[in-house]
Amino acid sequence: MNNDVIDINLLKPHPLNKKIYGEEDIQELADKIRKSSFIKPLVISQENIIISGHRRHSACLLLQIKEVPYERVHFNNIDQELERLLLENEAREKTTYQKGQEAKLWEELEQKKANIRRISAQNNDMAHSVREKSPTQEKGRVRDIIAEKVGIGSGKTYEKTKFVVNEIDKLKEAGNEKDAEFLVNVLNTSVSGAKDIIKSKSLDGISNELKDKVISKEINVKEAMKVIKKKSKNSKEDTIENVNHLNLSETSSSSNNVETNLSVDEFQSSINKFIQQINIYAEAEETLESIYKESKNEVLDSLENLENAINKIKDIIL
Secondary structure (H helix, E strand, C coil): CCCCEEEHHHCEECCCHHHHHCCCCCHHHHHHHHHHCCCCCEEECCCCEEEECHHHHHHHHHCCCCEEEEEECCCCCHHHHHHHHHHHCCCCCCCHHHHHHHHHHHHHHHHHHHHHHHHHHHHCCCHHHCCCCCHHHHHHHHHHHHHHHHCCCCHHHHHHHHHHHHHHHHHHHCCCHHHHHHHHHHHHHCHHHHHHHHHCCCHHHCCHHHHHHHHCCCCCHHHHHHHHHHHHHHHHHHHHHHHHCCCHHHHHHCCCCCCCCCCHHHHHHHHHHHHHHHHHHHHHHHHHHHHHHHHHHHHHHHHHHHHHHHHHHHHHHC
16 A cells, blocks of 8 residues: 655646636535544645645645655556546546536547647558548547537537636636626526527616626526526517607708608507517527527537548448
8 A cells, every 4th residue: 555645845737727616615625634634645846746635635735735646657647647637536426517628628638639640640541441431520529529528418419518617717708707607607597598698689678687696696597597588578668668668859950951751650559579689589599599599500410420420431332
């Protein structure tokens, strides 16, 4: 059994651990360590970077423990370090946001492996007999591998999750922590709900009070989404109502140089119809955009299956 210990101040958290898993509650773990005096060895790299054991490290710092047991593993590159970090956390319970962060990193690793496979095939003396996957095939394959690996559902769900996680990262980089944390809470309950808020650009219109209640778990996300949808509906109705109450006579008198055969009532009716058409168009546009993206993914999947079938036929013939 490895009884090696190391000065806790020499250890460095992995730079991506906090980005993936965020701040974690360590009080319960610290209490267990204090009562049992047992610390599972931390896995560290040759540079003393923590690969597994970040919560144990933080708990021991809290308890002012000077030395901790460790297991040192040598890695050839940072990609190997990252893959081990992700694998060490494979069995832990994770939120959708954490899975999304993991998935983005797995995608980078899998794309690098795919590039290496292509280069290897090209450099092989028998490369002409190797049936390489097309970029479309490779992308679809990577997407499905990632979705299965992190337990995020289908490849399509992963794409939606990645979109939301990227937007949350942008908010954090801009220093907008409250909006970022609010969206994290929504994402952890509903991927589609979080995506809809971003796509509709309604985030700024949500009150800070509601955001705080969601973040503090005072109300759940489903209740908050009902409030948001109701407010959005009322906002559209208010817009129509405000236009209906415009002083059309003043508008007409300020446009003396414009000749028109329309009466005030006819003009108001035209305005109402125009607004209704705009609302219908906006809703239709969102629906068509959603259908287009889903159809596009289905077409790409179909092309991939077709190409696989063609390659199998070629293998049989040749």
